Amino acid sequence: MSFQPITHLRHVDLAVPDFERQRAFYGTTWGLTEIADDSGIAFFAAEGSPEQYVVRIRADRRKRMDLVAFGAVSPGAVDELAVRLGRSGVQLVHEPRALDTPGGGYGLRFFDPDGRVVEVSADVGTRAHRKIEEREAVPVRLSHCVVNSRNPEGLRDFYVRHLGFRLTDTLYSTHMGDLMYFLRCSPLHHSFAIARGPHVSLHHASFEMRGVEEYMRGTGRALRAGTRLTWGPGRHLAGDNTFSYFHDPHGNTVEYTTELAVLEEDLWHPGRYDVDDPVTQDQWGTADPMSESVAKEQFNDPDVLFEAPPV
Structure with missing residues (x-):
């Protein structure tokens, strides 16, 4: 069987000049729940998901997509992915290490061929989530x-x-x-x-x-x-x-x-x-x-x- 380390999509991280306006949109209009903030960074969870967060907003003078993050099957898979990427000449942003974002975990970051940052992580703590009720129009x-x-x-x-x-x-x-x-x-x-x-x-x-x-x-x-x-x-x-x-x-x-x-x-x-x-x-x-x-x-x-x- 081919190497298949990825289990699911975790989160998409965005940087924006107008932090407060973006923050209000995702927390009020879009129906996500802000679970943490720290000096110009806000994390938003989906009420029906065990993921710690599904969107991260960061204040920056330049608009950009900071990264896209995927879950891995195990820390061992993260380590093996790092080795495989290195052998293929893929540029790592950082080697596998403990993460300090909500839920922690163990992950690495690298650039894909287009130059966007990709994070792959395992052992991230889950969030207490709930069943979305009938007619409750918030993301699962x-x-x-x-x-x-x-x-x-x-x-x-x-x-x-x-x-x-x-x-x-x-x-x-x-x-x-x-x-x-x-x-x-x-x-x-x-x-x-x-x-x-x-x-x-x-x-x-x-x-x-x-x-x-x-x-x-x-x-x-x-x-x-x-x-x-x-x-x-x-x-x-x-x-x-x-x-x-x-x-x-x-x-x-x-x-x-x-x-x-x-x-x-x-x-x-x-x-x-x-x-x-x-x-x-x-x-x-x-x-x-x-x-x-x-x-x-x-x-x-x-x-x-x-x-x-x-x-």
Whole structure:
């Protein structure tokens, strides 16, 4: 069996100039729970998730995605990953060590080929979480993270080779070639995906709701708060999940979703979906048709590359 150290997506960390505005958005409008803060850093948990936090916000004069974090099966897997990355010439941000973020744990950080920081950790303490009640429109967990890349094929191969991700499905266009690769580290359709974009950046971070009722109520709450809806509500074909894409106060795309497909991995064969078929983008037909202007909403600003965040 190939080396498959990754168990799940842990958190997405963002740096922003207007810290308090971003903090208020995630804690009030988006429905996350602030669990800790320390000198311009705030940590937000999803009430239904045992993860210590799913979003970290840090004050910085430059907007950027600080890192994306994944869970590992064991400390031994973290150590083995560090050795394998070193042998392949991958630049480490730091060697495996004890972590001082909420929940602690043992992890390493490295740069992927695009220059974004990736954290992989094990033995992180879990958080007391609870069942999300019917019609309670707060995120259950962080569902998935999608990034933009100018070389999505190369980045896909990196995550498959080094982190053991498996390709689930591909979006393509007859005119532009492959546009998005969905990657999984568990039976969930995808925890990570790579989109073709004009520069390296965060495409979107997605948050799972309890069900369709809660998903729609969360969408409505965000709209009533004046949050900019960029696409949706609708239901994708690949993954079979619902989508409502919004912009946070700094232009990062965040998504409410639910009912992401759970696969029978032994029977699954990767599919290819043509984005020019409107059903591929939205089975319901309720969202605006995919267009160049809609696609540009998820390009985001160019990220800070090959520079580790201070914390």
